[in-house]
Amino acid sequence: MSEIRYNQLHDTYVIMAPQRLRRPDFATIKTQAENDRLCPFCEGNEAFTPKEIFAMRNPESMANHRDWYTRVIPNLYKAVEIEAPYQKYDGNFVHWDGFGAHEIIIDTPSHKISMSEWSLWEMVVWLKTLRSRVEDLRRDHRLVFISLFKNEGANAGSTMSHSHTQLIALPIIPKIQHEMNVRCCEYFEKNSQTLMESIILNEEEAKVRMVESYGEFSAFCPYASSYPFEVIISSKKNIGQIDTINDVHINELVTLLFSIIQKMKNIHGDVPFNLWISTPPLGVDAPSSEPYRLMIRIMPRIYRLGGFEVGTQMMINPVEPEFAAKLLRGEEDV
Numbered sequence: 001m002s003e004i005r006y007n008q009l010h011d012t013y014v015i016m017a018p019q020r021l022r023r024p025d026f027a028t029i030k031t032q033a034e035n036d037r038l039c040p041f042c043e044g045n046e047a048f049t050p051k052e053i054f055a056m057r058n059p060e061s062m063a064n065h066r067d068w069y070t071r072v073i074p075n076l077y078k079a080v081e082i083e084a085p086y087q088k089y090d091g092n093f094v095h096w097d098g099f100g101a102h103e104i105i106i107d108t109p110s111h112k113i114s115m116s117e118w119s120l121w122e123m124v125v126w127l128k129t130l131r132s133r134v135e136d137l138r139r140d141h142r143l144v145f146i147s148l149f150k151n152e153g154a155n156a157g158s159t160m161s162h163s164h165t166q167l168i169a170l171p172i173i174p175k176i177q178h179e180m181n182v183r184c185c186e187y188f189e190k191n192s193q194t195l196m197e198s199i200i201l202n203e204e205e206a207k208v209r210m211v212e213s214y215g216e217f218s219a220f221c222p223y224a225s226s227y228p229f230e231v232i233i234s235s236k237k238n239i240g241q242i243d244t245i246n247d248v249h250i251n252e253l254v255t256l257l258f259s260i261i262q263k264m265k266n267i268h269g270d271v272p273f274n275l276w277i278s279t280p281p282l283g284v285d286a287p288s289s290e291p292y293r294l295m296i297r298i299m300p301r302i303y304r305l306g307g308f309e310v311g312t313q314m315m316i317n318p319v320e321p322e323f324a325a326k327l328l329r330g331e332e333d334v
């Protein structure tokens with residue numbers, strides 16, 4: 001049984017998930033052939049995964065069988081589980097029995113190990129799958145935060161090589177997310193403009209950190225990038241959150257994301273990265289999503305974090321975002 005514990009010193013939460021110690025480690029699987037044969041995420045190996053919660057599949061096909069485009073399954077080595085009783089104990093030590101959802105989205109039926117191998121169509125179906133899962137889970141008002149993320153490559157924390165995305169839904173809002181929500185709300189009230197709209201307008205004026213725009217979306221290397229070659233994709237306009245975005249805007253967003261992933265590959269090859277997608281505020285007391293913008297953050301993991309970064313949560317970034325953006329725009333040779 002997992003547990004969410006409150007850290008009084010740092011005002012943060014920790015998920016204790018001892019069952020995750022049993023996870024397989026793909027780095028120990030030696031050859032590609034062996035990897036393909038053993039991979040439970042490949043089409044044809046559906047029997048080796050838990051039963052699917054959701055799938056985008058050929059309407060003629062049967063659940064938990066072949067002919068799917070994306071599959072969503074509960075994580076076998078989950079950090080939290082939806083069935084756990086929802087309890088809170090007061091006193092010096094506060095914890096929540098690990099209530100929440102932990103799902104794996106298998107991004108593609110073929111054994112692709114990097115987003116840079118995906119087709120544009122695969123990326124569209126993937127984003128529509130994420131839209132459906134958030135739309136469904138937000139109906140449970142006990143869940144107040146959903147984290148949607150990809151870890152690509154062992155250095156970015158991935159333990160399965162087959163392309164997949166994770167969703168963790170929690171009964172608490174992590175501190176860093178809560179503080180960002182508060183900042184966005186305060187900025188919106190004071191300026192009648194969202195913080196993201198203001199940032200993109202400033203970046204458009206400065207030009208040096210802009211990488212590319214398409215439709216309603218812009219991609220830029222943030223001014224205070226935490227990671228070398230970090231890229232944020234977002235919009236000045238209110239085009240909804242991941243659960244309410246329409247198909248036209250999904251196509252625009254994916255076209256831009258596809259281009260950025262290819263540009264990154266041209267510079268770094270298959271470098272490990274984390275990709276994070278913002279989700280709407282949830283729960284019965286949630287504020288309107290008006291002060292927020294849908295955002296995708298790509299964080300290449302070129303360097304490992306050291307003691308300073310881990311201890312202070314203050315990053316050291318050796319690559320200036322102005323230089324990273326120039327390289328991504330193709331104006332400078334690698």
Ligand SMILES: [Zn+2]
Pocket residue numbers: 036039040041042110111112162
């Ligand atoms: Zn596979």
